[in-house]
Amino acid sequence: MQPMTRESPTFSPLYQQIKSLILQALEGGEWLPGQSIPSEQDLAVRFGVSQGTVRKAIDELSSENILLRRQGKGTFVASHHDPRALFRFLRLVPVGGGVSQPVSVPLECWRARAGQEAARNLGVAMGSSIIIIRRLLKFAEKPVVVDELYLPGDVFQSLTLEMLQDWNGSLYSLFETRFGVRMIRASERIRAVAAERATAEMLGVKEYTPLLSVERIAYTYGDRAVEWRRGLYSTADHCYLNELS
């Protein structure tokens, strides 16, 4: 592999090309979440570039939380099994300051056809098969979030309510393990809404209580949207924490 010259219309730095090749390998399942990838030196030989160039590619993938470097041990494919990954996608902290692990309680799971909004958010055709999940998130036995998720049916074909209930771990670790779908990034749109009666009951708050409405679109490799969800957060005992930097 050689650096292209400015003459090339598709010019990009060598380390970016290496980064793409590594991403391809990841997407193709050559190295699975939790496993180590080859050493920098091996990859340098494989791609025919210097170790420094591989290093720079891995640096970026590492800062994007796609790979994880561990000195002396190697470089690993990031996994949602890692408890540190949890807070990345669930930015809820107790208002008092303590710590407690969330417990996911799946309520329903059914098939449907994509409406206009779901189709747009998931990047699929209207009328195509989708899966809808409703679920509760509890902290220390107390319900804090009620979620509704929309997933593309083709990707999550064999998903059932039982599978969700039998799994103890995050949804994303289930998706990663059972469906080979690893969430890379997401964007959330947050608004304030009043609790409707059914929601209020599930969360144990009064009707019309202000709640956070958190709408998320999550993406896997190649910026492909594979989840659209809307959560209603009770912020009596927890708040959404965001670090601006």
Next chain:
Amino acid sequence: MQPMTRESPTFSPLYQQIKSLILQALEGGEWLPGQSIPSEQDLAVRFGVSQGTVRKAIDELSSENILLRRQGKGTFVASHHDPRALFRFLRLVPVGGGVSQPVSVPLECWRARAGQEAARNLGVAMGSSIIIIRRLLKFAEKPVVVDELYLPGDVFQSLTLEMLQDWNGSLYSLFETRFGVRMIRASERIRAVAAERATAEMLGVKEYTPLLSVERIAYTYGDRAVEWRRGLYSTADHCYLNELS
């Protein structure tokens, strides 16, 4: 300058030490926001290290939005005058998808003594002098946010309501220009609350309308807290956008 050995109890990589020295120079006002800093080669000579080491230090400062590299031109001290810096600290987008610049409308500005909460959040002694600002944020003539800010009195001594009203630009660009205080990062805690009567009137919504309560602590160099604010956001036409990555 030389790399320390593992024997040293204060071991840190050379490039981290260079990074600290650059931060010191920034904090000391050696290079002001918007200005360029010396070239990598000059800094390498000044600090007695290789260009690559300076480069790595600047890389990190650049990824933290403290410096800004421009190929062919040089490396610049980031400034809140840069319109791109605005969205970093105000993650509001129109729900329709259009674009419009916010306009800040200062309402009040007065002196007070720090209570327990303000003292804790600003890292000052209880009873010390603080400044409180109330202000409205409008998008396309419509009020969307009402803010209350708490600032340490010693840092912002000469601040007046007139100064705020005469300034057209963001608050942070005022702080940077008039008080030499540059905000580096902030952390926000978001909850949902019901609008009180006075707030509802200012935002043009009904009493008890659900609003976002966004509480922010902002930090300058050396992780020193220099602002505590609470904003109430009307999310009828705008929503808070957060990218999880």
Next chain:
DNA sequence: AAGTGGTCTAGACCACGTC
């Protein structure tokens, strides 16, 4: 001792912006 990532250096050349 061997293998991994982490740091540091020196030098070559490219791409961008200004003079």
Next chain:
DNA sequence: ACGTGGTCTAGACCACTTT
């Protein structure tokens, strides 16, 4: 033509982990 940051290389040595 010159100066700036951006890329790429090759090699040395350090720090951490495992064998």
